[in-house]
Amino acid sequence: MDNRPNVQALIAAFPLPTLVIDTAEQIIALNDAAGKMLGPNAAGRHFTATLRNPKLVRAIERGLRDSAPQSIAYQGIENGADIHYDVHLQQIAKTGQLLVSLQNVEGQAQAEQMRRDFIANVSHELRTPLTGMIGFIETLRTSARDDARARDKFLGTMAREAERMNRLVHDLLSLSRVEAEQRVRPTERLDLRNVLQTTQRNLDRLALKSNVSLKPDLGAEPLFVIGEMDQLLQVFTNLLENAMKYGGADQSVEITSQIIAHDPVLRGPAIGLTIADHGPGIDPIHIPRLTERFYRADSHRSRELGGTGLGLAIVKHILNRHRGRLKISSALGEGAQFTVILPPAPEKS
Structure with missing residues (x-):
């Protein structure tokens, strides 16, 4: 047989x-x-x-x-x-x-396209300030060699462009580290109120310079999550800096917390922390793409304010690692609200 x-x-x-x-x-x-x-x-x-x-x-x-x-x-x-x-x-x-x-192999093809787009975007972001700096250097070597006023002006612009490139490189390295750690679960038990208080102290100087009032209302009860302190500080620093920059000077930024009985995405209870500004708002057509790398709702204004286009992408990856999510809501003329939603830490046994 x-x-x-x-x-x-x-x-x-x-x-x-x-x-x-x-x-x-x-x-x-x-x-x-x-x-x-x-x-x-x-x-x-x-x-x-x-x-x-x-x-x-x-x-x-x-x-x-x-x-x-x-x-x-x-x-x-x-x-x-x-x-x-x-x-x-x-x-x-x-x-x-x-x-x-x-x-x-469609997933591989999409990943390859994303890689090509990422390289093209990084090249563009670096080429723009580099081209400007090369032009200024050439001018300082020739027609503005003996012009002290022009020299001071060009050197100031070059310093700003160099700082912009430095921020971009810093954010690229941060994004790389966050992506490398995304599958590693954080283990530290943290009170989000302490994270926000530390973030606020770190940003007091920027708030004073911009004449922006930070108004936290986080309640009296601890808001415990399992997380990594440095990464959560990075999340809230990024969101608060954005709120102060895009909300405009002489405004306030409110920070509020809420206990969510059941979040439909996390499929369980959650803690929400909302950062709200009173700026010009964001057209809802841009909201689904705001966490994409280098996506900007207003490219010119973002670059003027020193944005690299990577901040919200970093926030998204950090929250993914913490099994949380970012919810964005806004309308033109009505400010913007960025809500960090995280699962609560289990009760201590």
């Missing part, structure tokens, strides 16, 4: 969509993953009835003629969206039948 499993039983165990095409160019076997991709009626049909991509069709025809294994990449359409696949084709020894497996 032959106990060897048949082709259908073998490919049923494959995790990738896999099918077998015989010498008559018909699909004679496919696993469940391939069935979901090609439809329930693919078995027994000519392969071109379900696999219509010209590049893939040519590869299958070549694979049926030639026993040499092949790997190709092609782009298909699934539910109206472009999907990228890596396909491996190889004849099954001494049968002439062709084994075809397809791997969806």
Whole structure:
């Protein structure tokens, strides 16, 4: 008795969509993953009835003629969206039948596109101040060599541009560290009121300079979470600095807390801390993208105020590590509210 499993039983165990095409160019076997991709009626049909991509069709025809294994990449359409696949084709020894497996690499393609976009954005952010500084240096070497007034003006501008590049590099390093630690759970039990008090003390000088009044109302009860002090300080420093800068001078920034019985995203109880300003507000069309790297609702104003376009991306990654989230609400002319939502620390046993 032959106990060897048949082709259908073998490919049923494959995790990738896999099918077998015989010498008559018909699909004679496919696993469940391939069935979901090609439809329930693919078995027994000519392969071109379900696999219509010209590049893939040519590869299958070549694979049926030639026993040499092949790997190709092609782009298909699934539910109206472009999907990228890596396909491996190889004849099954001494049968002439062709084994075809397809791997969806759309996630890899998207990650590669994000990497290219990130490099392009960083290059742009650095090139702009560098171009300006190179121009100023050339002017100081030539026409403004003996002009003390122009020299002082250009050196002041160059100092600001250098500081802008320094902030960008600092934020890039911060983002890299946060991403590297994102899967490592924090372990420290912290009272968020203490985190906010420390943040406020650190920003008192900026608040005084901008004539902004910070108004915390955090209640008398502790707001315990499991977190990392330095990273949570970074979150609230970033949000408070933004509120003071974009809320405008001679305004107030309110910091309030709330106990949330059930947060629908965290699927359980939560602690919310809201930082609200009274600035010009944000058009709601921008809100879903504010935590993207280098996305700015107002690019010119952001650069004037020293923003790098990475602050809210860093906040998002830190809150992801803390199993929390950032909620943003705003309307034009009505200020903006940034709410940090974190799961509470379990009660001490």
